Amino acid sequence: MIEASGLTKNYGDKRAVDGLTFSVQPGVVTGFLGPNGSGKSTTMRLILGLDAPTQGDVKVNGKHYRDHIAPLHEVGALLEARSVHTGRSAYNHLLALAQTHGVGKKRVEELIDLVGLHDVARKRAGQFSLGMGQRLGIATALLGDPSTVMLDEPVNGLDPEGIHWIRNLLKQLAAEGRTVFVSSHLMSEMALTAEHLIVIGRGKLIADTSVDAFVRGASKQIVRVRSPQADRLRDMILAADIEITSVEPGVLEVAGLTAEQIGEAAAEHGITLHELTPVQASLEEAFMELTRDDVEFQAVTAAPPEEVAA
Amino acid sequence: MPRLDHAGRVTQLRVAISEWTKLRSVRSTRWSLFTAVLLTIGVPCLIALVTKTHWNTMSPGDQLDRYHNRLALATAGVNISVLAVAVLAVLTITAEYSTGMIRASFTAVPKRLPVLWAKLGVFSLVTFALMLPSVFIAYWANQAILHSHNPPILQAPLSDPGVFRTVIGSAIYLTVVGIFAMSLGAILRNTAGGISAFVAIFFVIPPLMNILPSSWNNAISPYLPDATARSIFQLTHDSGSFAPAPGIAIFLGYCILAIAAAAVLLRRRDT
Numbered sequence: 001m002i003e004a005s006g007l008t009k010n011y012g013d014k015r016a017v018d019g020l021t022f023s024v025q026p027g028v029v030t031g032f033l034g035p036n037g038s039g040k041s042t043t044m045r046l047i048l049g050l051d052a053p054t055q056g057d058v059k060v061n062g063k064h065y066r067d068h069i070a071p072l073h074e075v076g077a078l079l080e081a082r083s084v085h086t087g088r089s090a091y092n093h094l095l096a097l098a099q100t101h102g103v104g105k106k107r108v109e110e111l112i113d114l115v116g117l118h119d120v121a122r123k124r125a126g127q128f129s130l131g132m133g134q135r136l137g138i139a140t141a142l143l144g145d146p147s148t149v150m151l152d153e154p155v156n157g158l159d160p161e162g163i164h165w166i167r168n169l170l171k172q173l174a175a176e177g178r179t180v181f182v183s184s185h186l187m188s189e190m191a192l193t194a195e196h197l198i199v200i201g202r203g204k205l206i207a208d209t210s211v212d213a214f215v216r217g218a219s220k221q222i223v224r225v226r227s228p229q230a231d232r233l234r235d236m237i238l239a240a241d242i243e244i245t246s247v248e249p250g251v252l253e254v255a256g257l258t259a260e261q262i263g264e265a266a267a268e269h270g271i272t273l274h275e276l277t278p279v280q281a282s283l284e285e286a287f288m289e290l291t292r293d294d295v296e297f298q299a300v301t302a303a304p305p306e307e308v309a310a
Numbered sequence: 311m312p313r314l315d316h317a318g319r320v321t322q323l324r325v326a327i328s329e330w331t332k333l334r335s336v337r338s339t340r341w342s343l344f345t346a347v348l349l350t351i352g353v354p355c356l357i358a359l360v361t362k363t364h365w366n367t368m369s370p371g372d373q374l375d376r377y378h379n380r381l382a383l384a385t386a387g388v389n390i391s392v393l394a395v396a397v398l399a400v401l402t403i404t405a406e407y408s409t410g411m412i413r414a415s416f417t418a419v420p421k422r423l424p425v426l427w428a429k430l431g432v433f434s435l436v437t438f439a440l441m442l443p444s445v446f447i448a449y450w451a452n453q454a455i456l457h458s459h460n461p462p463i464l465q466a467p468l469s470d471p472g473v474f475r476t477v478i479g480s481a482i483y484l485t486v487v488g489i490f491a492m493s494l495g496a497i498l499r500n501t502a503g504g505i506s507a508f509v510a511i512f513f514v515i516p517p518l519m520n521i522l523p524s525s526w527n528n529a530i531s532p533y534l535p536d537a538t539a540r541s542i543f544q545l546t547h548d549s550g551s552f553a554p555a556p557g558i559a560i561f562l563g564y565c566i567l568a569i570a571a572a573a574v575l576l577r578r579r580d581t
Contacts, residue, residue, distance in 0.1 A: 045580075045581075048416075048417050048420070049416075049420045050413055050416055050417070050581045051580040051581065052578075052580060065420055066420035066421055068420075069319040069320065070318060070319045070320060071320065071417065071418065071419070071420050072417070072418055073314075075417075077417055079413055081410050081413070082409070082410045083410040083411060083412075083413040083414040083417075084410065084411060084414065085332070085336065085405060085406065085409045085411040086409050087336040087337055087338065087405070087409075088332070088335050088336055088411075089335065092332075092335035093411075093414075095331055096328045096329075096331040096332045096335070097328070097414060097415075097418045099324055099327045099328040099331055100320050100325050100328045100418040100419055101318050101319070101320060101324065101418070102318030102319075102321075102324050103314065103318070107314055110312050114311070114312065140414060142311060144314065145311075145313055145314035169311075172311065173311060176311065
């Protein structure tokens with residue numbers, strides 16, 4: 001359980017996190033979404049007390065992180081920036097961290113096996129690939145059997161097998177009743193694992209909602225209609241808050257009406273329909289739509305936004 | 311996920327054990343301590359050999375000069391090995407910043423200060439435990455080589471006044487200077503910066519004092535960190551230097567100031 005209220009962080013003149021208020025509940029995977037540079041990593045550092053908030057407050061399981069007597073048992077974190085001494089082996093890295101909590105070698109070996117680093121555990125961490133580094137980071141996060149697991153971009157650098165493993169691990173951790181808070185800049189990744197979403201852009205909260213509600217709420221439902229009498233149909237159904245675009249002759253994309261309404265209108269006027277398809281906006285499109293104005297580093301491009309999205 | 315049957319609370323002792331694991335599991339520790347031991351023992355042996363072979367060709371004035379500084383020959387290695395010890399001290403903390411390890415350390419111990427105390431404690435113990443036998447081996451080897459001259463030359467038995475204190479003092483010097491260097495590393499959080507600051511304070515500024523008017527130089531120089539720390543392993547002292555006890559006390563004062571600054575900054579700064 002993570003509770004942030006009015007969380008704000010300035011670095012010099014720049015406001016990285018701006019008045020964030022949210023809570024992350026146990027038992028589900030909560031996705032933490034935002035474009036690059038939107039303040040996700042900063043928020044996670046604030047939760048861990050690595051950075052001090054300029055204003056506001058954040059608590060984990062009812063206390064400030066630093067006030068817990070066994071912090072690694074409360075929160076296990078994988079930060080985006082590497083947090084491993086490159087000259088130390090994975091085994092000794094984990095052992096040193098475990099020892100701060102009186103946790104022994106058995107647990108360290110257990111986690112090395114769990115993340116699949118058995119063969120390289122005695123190698124210096126500086127020689128690890130990005131994927132191996134991520135696995136070591138995840139082992140570090142799980143070391144203290146934490147009730148809250150917080151992972152910043154965990155799939156970065158993982159191979160497909162690793163990504164699959166992470167997805168299952170996250171769901172399993174949530175099913176065990178833990179609070180699972182996972183950041184990503186990829187909506188599609190969240191769609192597969194998260195049930196709840198916290199979306200930020202430029203440090204501000206944009207949405208705090210379930211994944212389903214997010215897709216429904218953030219995007220207009222579009223219905224694709226194919227008809228030999230498309231022009232006539234367009235005139236029939238056009239109204240003030242209805243948007244109709246035509247991507248090719250004979251095909252209309254209608255926003256603001258359901259497929260049923262369009263079908264009934266067509267039947268009433270004897271218009272033949274060859275296709276009537278509700279188009280579900282993807283999570284990615286919903287995300288793009290929502291954060292378009294909040295992207296920190298927007299590419300200057302001549303292409304229309306729709307094509308950028310695709 | 312396998313559950314943990316027991317997750318204990320963070321204690322100062324546990325953090326110290328963790329820091330011991332950290333210290334022994336990187337190569338820089340082994341290399342710098344090996345270098346420090348080698349120099350501490352090797353340099354006095356070399357000096358003794360050179361002195362022994364050239365003794366009969368030296369002028370009586372040179373011989374007398376050697377005699378007055380006879381113990382300095384046995385502890386001469388410390389003047390160089392102090393650099394290896396200081397580099398390790400700085401690295402112990404700055405390498406955590408340069409690699410990002412500090413974030414993992416402060417996530418495990420979010421109160422932060424226990425990490426600093428543990429680093430200082432473990433480092434001091436390891437350095438003293440290693441340097442104490444080294445300085446005695448250096449002393450004995452140096453004296454044995456000089457004793458093999460016929461007749462024996464430049465002998466300074468441990469029973470002579472101040473000799474025992476001076477030999478132990480050279481190990482104490484290495485340890486406390488390491489503590490000071492580690493505090494510099496914690497304040498500056500940067501390896502190059504920490505080592506540069508150390509070299510400036512201990513190696514660059516003292517000789518620079520000679521360009522000051524001599525009345526200023528005489529007033530300031532005895533209070534410089536290196537001069538005060540050195541008093542612990544000098545057999546004799548003159549009006550321009552402190553006696554061992556007040557000298558080391560002043561240096562410990564500098565250490566406390568540096569540690570306090572490091573502790574305040576460690577608590578306040580973002581990581």
